[in-house]
Amino acid sequence: MSPETEPLVKVENLAVAFRGGVRAVDGVDLTVRRGEVVALIGESGSGKSVTLRAIMRLNPERTSRVEGRIRVAGQDVMALPKRALADFRGRTVAMIFQEPLLALDPVYTLGRQIAEAVRRHEGVSEAEARARALAMFERVRIPSPERRLDAYPHEMSGGMRQRAMIALALACRPQLLLADEPTTALDATVQIQILLLLRELQRELGLSAIFVTHDLGAAVEVADRIAVMYAGRIVEEGSARQVVLSPQHPYTVGLLKSRADGALAKGARLVTIPGSPPDLARRPPGCAFAPRCPLADEACRRDPPVVSPAPGHRAACWRVPGADAAEPAQRADAA
Amino acid sequence: MTPALDPRDRGGPGQPLVSVRGLVKHFPIKKGLGRARAVVQAVDGIDFDILKGETLGVVGESGCGKSTTARLLMGLIPHDRGDLLFDGEAIGGRDLPLRDFRRQAQMVFQDSYSSLNPRMTIEASISFGPRVHGTPARRAIEEARALLARVGLEPARFAGRYPHELSGGQRQRVNIARALALNPRLVVLDEAVSALDKSVEAQVLNLLLDLKEEFGLTYLFISHDLNVVRFICDRVAVMYLGRVVEIGPAEAVLGAPAHPYTAALLASMPSLDPDRRTEEPPLAGDPPNPIDPPSGCRFHPRCAWGEPVCAKEDPALADIGPHHAVACLARQPGAAHSRAPLLEREAA
Numbered sequence: 191m192s193p194e195t196e197p198l199v200k201v202e203n204l205a206v207a208f209r210g211g212v213r214a215v216d217g218v219d220l221t222v223r224r225g226e227v228v229a230l231i232g233e234s235g236s237g238k239s240v241t242l243r244a245i246m247r248l249n250p251e252r253t254s255r256v257e258g259r260i261r262v263a264g265q266d267v268m269a270l271p272k273r274a275l276a277d278f279r280g281r282t283v284a285m286i287f288q289e290p291l292l293a294l295d296p297v298y299t300l301g302r303q304i305a306e307a308v309r310r311h312e313g314v315s316e317a318e319a320r321a322r323a324l325a326m327f328e329r330v331r332i333p334s335p336e337r338r339l340d341a342y343p344h345e346m347s348g349g350m351r352q353r354a355m356i357a358l359a360l361a362c363r364p365q366l367l368l369a370d371e372p373t374t375a376l377d378a379t380v381q382i383q384i385l386l387l388l389r390e391l392q393r394e395l396g397l398s399a400i401f402v403t404h405d406l407g408a409a410v411e412v413a414d415r416i417a418v419m420y421a422g423r424i425v426e427e428g429s430a431r432q433v434v435l436s437p438q439h440p441y442t443v444g445l446l447k448s449r450a451d452g453a454l455a456k457g458a459r460l461v462t463i464p465g466s467p468p469d470l471a472r473r474p475p476g477c478a479f480a481p482r483c484p485l486a487d488e489a490c491r492r493d494p495p496v497v498s499p500a501p502g503h504r505a506a507c508w509r510v511p512g513a514d515a516a517e518p519a520q521r522a523d524a525a
Numbered sequence: 526m527t528p529a530l531d532p533r534d535r536g537g538p539g540q541p542l543v544s545v546r547g548l549v550k551h552f553p554i555k556k557g558l559g560r561a562r563a564v565v566q567a568v569d570g571i572d573f574d575i576l577k578g579e580t581l582g583v584v585g586e587s588g589c590g591k592s593t594t595a596r597l598l599m600g601l602i603p604h605d606r607g608d609l610l611f612d613g614e615a616i617g618g619r620d621l622p623l624r625d626f627r628r629q630a631q632m633v634f635q636d637s638y639s640s641l642n643p644r645m646t647i648e649a650s651i652s653f654g655p656r657v658h659g660t661p662a663r664r665a666i667e668e669a670r671a672l673l674a675r676v677g678l679e680p681a682r683f684a685g686r687y688p689h690e691l692s693g694g695q696r697q698r699v700n701i702a703r704a705l706a707l708n709p710r711l712v713v714l715d716e717a718v719s720a721l722d723k724s725v726e727a728q729v730l731n732l733l734l735d736l737k738e739e740f741g742l743t744y745l746f747i748s749h750d751l752n753v754v755r756f757i758c759d760r761v762a763v764m765y766l767g768r769v770v771e772i773g774p775a776e777a778v779l780g781a782p783a784h785p786y787t788a789a790l791l792a793s794m795p796s797l798d799p800d801r802r803t804e805e806p807p808l809a810g811d812p813p814n815p816i817d818p819p820s821g822c823r824f825h826p827r828c829a830w831g832e833p834v835c836a837k838e839d840p841a842l843a844d845i846g847p848h849h850a851v852a853c854l855a856r857q858p859g860a861a862h863s864r865a866p867l868l869e870r871e872a873a
């Protein structure tokens with residue numbers, strides 16, 4: 191494959207286990223093309239943040255074991271030496287979080303933090319770095335950007351801080367943006383502003399992005415493709431239309447059905463997924479969703495095959511039509 | 526319905542369970558070092574009723590005064606002005622001392638840890654209230670176990686556990702059981718399902734509906750999720766900067782919103798249709814600060830319909846349909862707003 195058609199991110203058979211036996215990520219394959227936004231959705235504890243952190247090698251080295259292959263922009267992330275890793279973070283890949291105060295240093299002005307990052311990565315002059323910071327503040331549409339560059343993080347409102355964090359993340363022109371629930375803590379009126387800003391920046395800059403959220407609505411607003419995670423694995427992946435309009439995996443189907451926004455008669459009850467996600471230290475064999483699944487049978491005790499009902503759409507489930515003929519999925523623990 | 530049969534009922538089914546009139550709460554705060562003191566107008570003159578057996582939803586951006594309203598109603602903080610009536614009697618007054626009121630009204634918060642003592646077992650937490658109010662220990666524990674079973678937690682497995690040994694959804698079920706242990710008539714749910722995962726949220730919403738029927742409860746349901754509110758509420762009040770700007774039946778308020786702010790809140794909900802994604806954010810900027818609210822209509826600086834008159838006149842909540850009221854000059858007959866309907870007299 192030529193460098194242009196090669197996907198920007200290729201994660202293969204990623205597994206992350208923590209000391210104590212928690213297999214937080216258990217055989218994840220994920221591909222992100224250039225200029226594409228993939229949303230990773232799932233309930234809390236399903237392994238979304240650990241997956242993102244693995245791509246930046248941010249999981250604690252002493253207490254976690256990471257296996258599999260991660261290639262980003264032609265680089266083998268697992269093999270990067272320390273120096274190259276520092277450069278990789280910020281220049282090739284940047285991350286934004288739910289809580290901007292985690293990414294921003296409370297004792298420096300925002301302008302100083304952005305300028306510092308630009309100087310560190312690009313070795314430009316102070317004036318140039320400051321100009322870049324201003325340009326970024328304008329780009330993320332912070333009002334009175336010049337004045338706001340001299341503000342400290344705590345002096346800004348929630349939505350403005352989120353914009354400042356995005357400015358910091360994008361200042362060194364990364365190719366990949368990793369966004370970990372960046373709008374979850376915001377009011378709906380502010381959330382939609384930030385979602386649309388991210389969509390616009392991503393398009394203008396030709397960025398690739400992995401957008402982690404537990405909110406299907408937010409995913410649909412920004413993503414080209416959606417990957418649904420359950421108990422450390424991706425159970426379904428496809429275009430946003432495929433996943434929302436013709437979900438295949440019973441978990442995705444259940445999530446969509448249990449939403450309170452269908453046209454329901456007053457007093458009706460919601461369709462729910464019974465039970466709760468498994469303890470990752472004691473994952474059931476085979477399909478981890480089987481104990482909660484209305485369609486589960488004997489077959490589900492074995493690892494489900496990956497079935498592709500349409501081009502670009504895949505689901506890991508025995509009960510999806512065509513599953514019987516498919517090859518069992520390759521898993522980290524089977525290797 | 527059960528409320529009428531409740532021996533504690535005073536005014537009969539026609540009398541609202543809760544009446545709030547002209548309620549005001551301002552918090553004095555220090556504004557910077559040595560600078561003048563300022564006040565946060567957290568709740569600034571609101572009126573609403575909660576009817577017996579209904580669920581009233583309260584929605585609005587963070588900081589608009591939802592939790593303060595709930596805490597005032599529960600008697601957790603004193604109000605500056607206004608009247609708070611429970612089944613016709615003043616809360617904390619001679620006929621309804623706070624202690625008696627608290628047996629009849631309970632609250633569940635968003636943070637499922639906040640009302641559980643970390644050093645108490647689940648059954649001890651649930652039985653604590655009834656014991657304080659005089660129920661013998663053994664009976665209180667028995668009832669706590671029955672309630673645990675009722676909220677879907679097997680007593681044999683859960684009664685002896687501590688809060689940190691439960692998931693968020695399980696803890697919220699415990700909080701609901703704890704709230705019900707005193708057999709209240711009113712339950713105030715302040716973002717009670719907001720921190721839960723969607724699949725768990727759906728389970729807890731169903732549970733809340735079941736319990737309401739079974740125990741003849743009345744709910745005040747505070748949430749920022751309009752889909753959830755539409756699903757669970759009979760009526761909805763929309764708050765903006767310490768005021769109620771629209772109130773009415775859920776289908777009317779959320780189906781055909783009359784206030785431009787309600788319309789903007791609805792339009793801010795992410796679309797679930799990949800072919801019809803949101804193109805423009807309905808509102809710009811962050812929710813404003815209730816320290817220096819704008820003059821006139823508090824929403825006017827963000828309003829698509831804002832006109833000079835909106836900066837001058839402070840619209841009152843006025844009826845626009847059956848049980849549907851809105852505070853907007855554009856909806857007020859005879860107001861000096863270009864969209865305002867004509868007065869009937871003028872129209873004739």
Ligand SMILES: Nc1ncnc2c1ncn2[C@@H]1O[C@H](COP(=O)(O)OP(=O)(O)O)[C@@H](O)[C@H]1O
Nearest residue numbers: 208212214233234235236237238239240241470
């Ligand atoms: N540093 C860590 N040490 C031990 N366990 C961890 C660590 N980080 C995450 N986990 C566990 O991994 C699982 C997945 O976590 P996470 O990826 O954060 O989920 P989410 O999908 O909510 O982002 C959880 O059970 C979590 O407790």
Ligand SMILES: Nc1ncnc2c1ncn2[C@@H]1O[C@H](COP(=O)(O)OP(=O)(O)O)[C@@H](O)[C@H]1O
Nearest residue numbers: 552565567586587588589590591592593594815
């Ligand atoms: N104890 C307090 N002291 C000072 N300000 C307060 C206090 N409690 C709430 N406020 C302020 O009152 C306003 C309304 O708060 P709140 O009722 O919690 O809003 P909501 O629940 O709608 O998010 C906010 O500006 C908040 O900061």
Ligand SMILES: [Mg+2]
Nearest residue numbers: 238239240370
């Ligand atoms: Mg996470």
Ligand SMILES: [Mg+2]
Nearest residue numbers: 591592593715
């Ligand atoms: Mg609140």
